[in-house]
Amino acid sequence: MACVAVIRFPGSNCETETMSAIVRAGGEATLLDYRETSLHGADGVILPGGFSYGDYLRSGAIARFAPIMDAVRSHAEHGGAVIGICNGFQVLCEAHLLPGALMRNDGQRFVSRPVDVRIERRQTICTSEYAEGEVIRIPVAHGEGRFVADRETLAALEAEHRVVLRYVAVAGADAPHNPNGSANDIAGICNAAGNVVGFMPHPERLADQTLGSDAGHRFFTSLMGRLVGAGAAA
Amino acid sequence: MTVHVHVRVMxxxxxxxxxxxxxxxxxxxxGFAGAAAVRVGKAIDFTLEAESxxxxxxxxxxxxxxxxxxxxxxxxxIEVSS
Known part of the structure; x- marks a missing residue:
């Protein structure tokens, strides 16, 4: 069974539901403290949502220097699966494992509500079980989710097909489709190889039909499929 | 020497x-008409032991x-002063 390490920083608060989503997808989840310096053989890593270090200075700016991050970087550089959800996405950008940055929402307010996002890329470690172009409704909850990057970086992300999730307008939705003013309506991106993925929405919060929808479940079954496949190949 | 550091981030x-x-x-x-182009940043102050x-x-x-x-x-x- 593939094992995914979920890193808990001081101020993380989505680690429990992230671990539940992994287990529900047939994986093994292990909680790793940010002071650890090894992934202890985990096949994949998730940096969960929350407010690491109180979002002091900038979201993710201090967590990126936590002891565990050298192991996360090494795992990513060797093609290992690394996912950042919400604050985890902010940490990956601050660590330069993903390009760009996440700034204060354009409306100045914390936004906590469902959004509609389109799966723009299936060739990643966590979206292969969605159809390309499929639109799903999952929650966001963030104050600093406005993705920004310089013009060249944005052009490269689009040209290289590295936008993984994009906020889209759906008929009948009662709020602006882009919750934070992100450039190009970007909700999530990946690195060139597709093994490092970061996004602002929270699929782990909607991964069980008990909650009325399991729209986020396939992020985790996609990941488990990838990790089991990689293990079999190795 | 002890250096006083003031960093302004905008x-x-x-x-x-x-x-x-x-x-x-x-x-x-x-009623403060005429205020324009307001930007909000951060100021970070600290002291630093350095040679110069x-x-x-x-x-x-x-x-x-x-x-x-x-x-x-x-x-x-960056502003540094002794």
């Missing part, structure tokens, strides 16, 4: 600064590049 020109916009709107509402002001400034520059500012979204200005 959002890059051209990037939307919603805090600045909100403050500008509030200033206008209070030049050495201190070099060290602070590295601190800014690695931690205190995000080069994607922010510019910084």
């Amino acid at each position: 959002p890059r020109p051209g990037l939307l600064d919603p805090q600045g916009q909100a403050v500008e709107h509030a200033l206008t509402s209070l 002001l030049v050495a201190a400034e070099a060290m602070v520059r590295e601190m800014c590049e690695r931690l205190l500012a995000n080069p994607v979204t922010e510019d910084f200005v």
Whole structure:
């Protein structure tokens, strides 16, 4: 069974539901403290949502220097699966494992509500079980989710097909489709190889039909499929 | 020597600064007509043991590049004094 390490920083608060989503997808989840310096053989890593270090200075700016991050970087550089959800996405950008940055929402307010996002890329470690172009409704909850990057970086992300999730307008939705003013309506991106993925929405919060929808479940079954496949190949 | 360091970190020109916009709107509402182009940044003060002001400034520059500012979204200005 593939094992995914979920890193808990001081101020993380989505680690429990992230671990539940992994287990529900047939994986093994292990909680790793940010002071650890090894992934202890985990096949994949998730940096969960929350407010690491109180979002002091900038979201993710201090967590990126936590002891565990050298192991996360090494795992990513060797093609290992690394996912950042919400604050985890902010940490990956601050660590330069993903390009760009996440700034204060354009409306100045914390936004906590469902959004509609389109799966723009299936060739990643966590979206292969969605159809390309499929639109799903999952929650966001963030104050600093406005993705920004310089013009060249944005052009490269689009040209290289590295936008993984994009906020889209759906008929009948009662709020602006882009919750934070992100450039190009970007909700999530990946690195060139597709093994490092970061996004602002929270699929782990909607991964069980008990909650009325399991729209986020396939992020985790996609990941488990990838990790089991990689293990079999190795 | 003990060096007094003052770092000013500001959002890059051209990037939307919603805090600045909100403050500008509030200033206008209070009747301070003419306030424009408001930007909100951060000030970071500390002391630093260094050989010289030049050495201190070099060290602070590295601190800014690695931690205190995000080069994607922010510019910084360093002031050092004895």
